[in-house]
Amino acid sequence: MTRILRIAGAQMGPNTLQDTREQVLARMIRLLDDAAEQGAQLVVFPELAFTTFFPRWYQERESDLLRYFEPSMPNPNVQPLFDRAREHNVGFYVGYGELTPEGHRYNSAVLVSPTGELLSKYRKIHLPGTSEPKPGLRYQQLEKRYFRYGDLGFPVVRTRPQWSNAAIGMLICNDRRWPEGWRVLGLQNVELVCIGYNSAAYDPGGGDGESAELRTFHSTLVVQANAYMNATWAVSVAKAGNEDGAGLIGGSVIVDPNGQIRAQASTLGDELLVVDADLDLCLHGRQRMFDFAAHRRPQWYGPLVEQVGAIEPPSV
């Protein structure tokens, strides 16, 4: 018996500052309808899917940030997406700006079952960028200013037969470049990693050292390799295109446990990828090359948790 989960990556084109929430939701619902029509059981939307990627702008007043955040999930501003998904009996992953009752902000994602239950929540741990605006940059990367670091670890949940009992984990954007997060998921038998991202098409630190092509290559490479090294499927989904002058890469992919690309976006707009993921394909890697119990040697991994930054090696 094979365990097939039909998964969809719902890449989104840009959300500009002028777009209303209704316009954005209408596009997301259209992607959801398309996915349901194609029989998808799980749809992965991008990071901060409901708004533009606002950390690129410095906002002096905290109150100016509130428009980008959801005070609860769901809430009336996103309810139509939740309702339509339940009608279709389709679940989803979606990224959003989370505002807690205590007024704390996180870059978060939720996993919602086909019957509308919140199965799991993740708050982004690897926040890139800076806390203070960098002088001279046309676009900032202020995630460290606008969000608290995630405090929920790297969760995986074992789902029910309606999702083929898939073990599903979540990452957000920059997390996909950090093998530590992937490994925490792998150490929980993850079979499908859902990732949404907003990645600049230019070097966010300034300079012209990284083209959109190179940055798309990086994005794809890390998903392929970390999926392989953890014997898991991965769906990595962009918000892409030109948001008020600032470019975002596309390159959404669905990758199998061999690290091979099964589907890849070809546009910078709204675009759906659908793949039948055989979850039992994870077993080959997990029982052989990446049989962690047989082959990992944690007694030599101490520096990974004992130090944060690099330490200069001895001279010889």
Place this chain on the structure above:
Amino acid sequence: MTRILRIAGAQMGPNTLQDTREQVLARMIRLLDDAAEQGAQLVVFPELAFTTFFPRWYQERESDLLRYFEPSMPNPNVQPLFDRAREHNVGFYVGYGELTPEGHRYNSAVLVSPTGELLSKYRKIHLPGTSEPKPGLRYQQLEKRYFRYGDLGFPVVRTRPQWSNAAIGMLICNDRRWPEGWRVLGLQNVELVCIGYNSAAYDPGGGDGESAELRTFHSTLVVQANAYMNATWAVSVAKAGNEDGAGLIGGSVIVDPNGQIRAQASTLGDELLVVDADLDLCLHGRQRMFDFAAHRRPQWYGPLVEQVGAIEPPSV
């Protein structure tokens, strides 16, 4: 000022059981001569470069293993390689079977300076395969039987101006698939990771789930991604081809800190790759995306060292 190190990957074709040590050394010296003629300063040879990949065979008597091991490094059986390298003022990495004075066996590699000093030694930590022969397999993978697990950690050394002050680390074969080892190197500011390998062209666990093409893809993918995620150059070098009926993949590569391939072997035989590695290319990643001190969150990496195997996630 850029810091250029001209590095060479010296892929080797098969060493069969019939090959004498003199024949193998002659091929290695020919590769070394070619590298020196092209101005290379550091030559990377494969894992267990002096012999066939003997862990594929079950040897009942320990004494039958001795022919594959070096009782010291250097020793008269390898001295001609060391002598020629010093004549050329070229340093090298070479993998070999290490037999200690206490009679312990390791799968080891040494880094030798252009003036013939042993700068660093590494003993393979991620030993693949099994301790006991698996019934019914034409070729075994008995590294866990024939070698002790490495006990020297993952060393990096900061070299002198004759090697552009490169910070050089070592891995061996299967280690390249384990991001934990790469990260320990990255946390020591590594700028060049040297890797030798012998990787079967068939699925060593039996079955036909993995073709030579897929296994070469895996080999290349993990080097590209781990080089990128640690902002380092990498030279990954095969012993390739048909050793007494058992196939080994080729696919040796030199990869830059963006994860891009700068040179790649096209044969399964003796073949030299030469690249001018600008070590300062590591700075871009190290100071931005992979500024570990700014972005790592070790408080969430605990499972990497607190558990060996995977633990089932909660059901929802």
